[in-house]
Amino acid sequence: xxxxxxxxxxAPALEIKTSxxxxxxxLLASNNLEAIGQQLLQTVEKAPDFFTHSPVVxxxxxxxxxxxxxxxxxxxxxxxxxxxxxxxxxxxxxxQNALALKLAIPNYSTHHPVAAEPAKTKAAPPQxxxxxxxxxxxxxxxxxxxxxxxxxGDLIVLAPVSAGAEVIAExxxxxxxxxxxxxxxxxxxxxxxxxxxSDLQAELISIAGNYQVSSNFSAPKGKPVQIYLQEQSLxxxxx
Amino acid sequence: xxxxxxxxxxxxxxGKTTTSAAxxxxxxxxxxxxxxxxxxxxxxxxxxIMGCERRVIYDFINVINGExxxxxxxxxxxxxxxxxxxxxxxxxxxxxxxxEGVGKVLEELAKDFQYIICDSPAGIEKGAQLAMYYAxxxxxxxxxxxxxxxxxxxxxxxxxxxxRRAETNQEPIKEYLLLTRYSxxxxxxxxxxxxxxxxxxxxxxxxxxxxxxxxxxxxxxSGLPVIxxxxxxxxxxxxxxxxxxxxxxxxxRFIDEKKGLLGKLFGGR
Numbered sequence: 001x002x003x004x005x006x007x008x009x010x011a012p013a014l015e016i017k018t019s020x021x022x023x024x025x026x027l028l029a030s031n032n033l034e035a036i037g038q039q040l041l042q043t044v045e046k047a048p049d050f051f052t053h054s055p056v057v058x059x060x061x062x063x064x065x066x067x068x069x070x071x072x073x074x075x076x077x078x079x080x081x082x083x084x085x086x087x088x089x090x091x092x093x094x095x096q097n098a099l100a101l102k103l104a105i106p107n108y109s110t111h112h113p114v115a116a117e118p119a120k121t122k123a124a125p126p127q128x129x130x131x132x133x134x135x136x137x138x139x140x141x142x143x144x145x146x147x148x149x150x151x152x153g154d155l156i157v158l159a160p161v162s163a164g165a166e167v168i169a170e171x172x173x174x175x176x177x178x179x180x181x182x183x184x185x186x187x188x189x190x191x192x193x194x195x196x197x198s199d200l201q202a203e204l205i206s207i208a209g210n211y212q213v214s215s216n217f218s219a220p221k222g223k224p225v226q227i228y229l230q231e232q233s234l235x236x237x238x239x
Numbered sequence: 240x241x242x243x244x245x246x247x248x249x250x251x252x253x254g255k256t257t258t259s260a261a262x263x264x265x266x267x268x269x270x271x272x273x274x275x276x277x278x279x280x281x282x283x284x285x286x287x288i289m290g291c292e293r294r295v296i297y298d299f300i301n302v303i304n305g306e307x308x309x310x311x312x313x314x315x316x317x318x319x320x321x322x323x324x325x326x327x328x329x330x331x332x333x334x335x336x337x338x339e340g341v342g343k344v345l346e347e348l349a350k351d352f353q354y355i356i357c358d359s360p361a362g363i364e365k366g367a368q369l370a371m372y373y374a375x376x377x378x379x380x381x382x383x384x385x386x387x388x389x390x391x392x393x394x395x396x397x398x399x400x401x402x403r404r405a406e407t408n409q410e411p412i413k414e415y416l417l418l419t420r421y422s423x424x425x426x427x428x429x430x431x432x433x434x435x436x437x438x439x440x441x442x443x444x445x446x447x448x449x450x451x452x453x454x455x456x457x458x459x460x461s462g463l464p465v466i467x468x469x470x471x472x473x474x475x476x477x478x479x480x481x482x483x484x485x486x487x488x489x490x491x492r493f494i495d496e497k498k499g500l501l502g503k504l505f506g507g508r
Contacts, residue, residue, distance in 0.1 A: 142442050144396030145389050160442055162392045
């Protein structure tokens, strides 16, 4: 097939974009394959339209927390037998993640990384477009004093962040409540990251390492604001 | 199945032991077989508040170490035959407690009792962590001042991450706020945080407000849990707390200032 190179330059043949999908996740609580198979079949029979040919992510974190081994190969066969397609594994240990990759199943990181979990697998070839950003981390319970939360992507908190607590994200931070603790967005050097919160009473705010402590900024209490970086200084603005 | 309640706070001197004694007595008086355990090994106090200090023979550590049986160590309360006390050891320290040991004792108690109250020591170290590890419910005792509120907040973080329920992915511990030593007069003078201030910071279900009261000290000195002093405001407040915990509807009292005669006459504030 011959193509005019000029034509190629004009219109790109493809574009890589990040999209978010909602995919069912199989949270495994037992390593008994027989029981899993049976329950899976029952579930699928209840809503065949929904589950047949549906992608599914296998979450083995609870098993690993209790150190229950599982035969990944057989598990995948079980899932495929009921008509679903495993498209990822989450919360796996090093061995399981490696095996999953061999079965052409990508690894996802978890909220609470399992001990000895390897660094994120680099599935994309080097020249590819920027890797899709990791999943958004969502917290619904208050972040208490002394707790430290780290998100590899964006962080959304639906409850207050207490004084003495620390929320850190490589992406943006959204807090739909009062921020009294510390918020560090865009670590280590994402200068485009922003912090959004419904009530800013923070001890410290920082974007890509540019920080300010509360004595150096004033924000009207109880008003939603956003914080972004402009020429290395933090701007606090009403929304 | 027994319900294990931890009374905790992080900060010291806020009223954990007073609360443990009062709640335990309240539950027992309502006919529930209740045990209260002193986890403050080395700084034993609960026996004094419960007025059984002269009847302590064996203690919690003896039971953990298998030197005494649970029945030998449990002290039956003089005022209520549904209430038993398991005192702490005064001669040891918190390192004498072990997770398995505590687990075994609680398991054995659970066969016989409906409620088990764990009176936590102050701090966030081993003693406090073991007191809350097996809990189903937590009463977080807080005074209306900033340092106590922050310590409670810290404790809440530990409750949600380092308990058995958290580690085994069960339903989390139910957390309740108990505001003690509350003085509406001082709140009005802005010397104290108000109930609303504390609730806004901790965002927690309020189980009750215990007013600052002379009756608490009197009760401690006489070795009778303050809940037995039915005429006192603090005693009544604790009764309300027990009733609310057991699911009864009970409006909050002692939050607003008591009106003097003139205030009543003129209806003003």
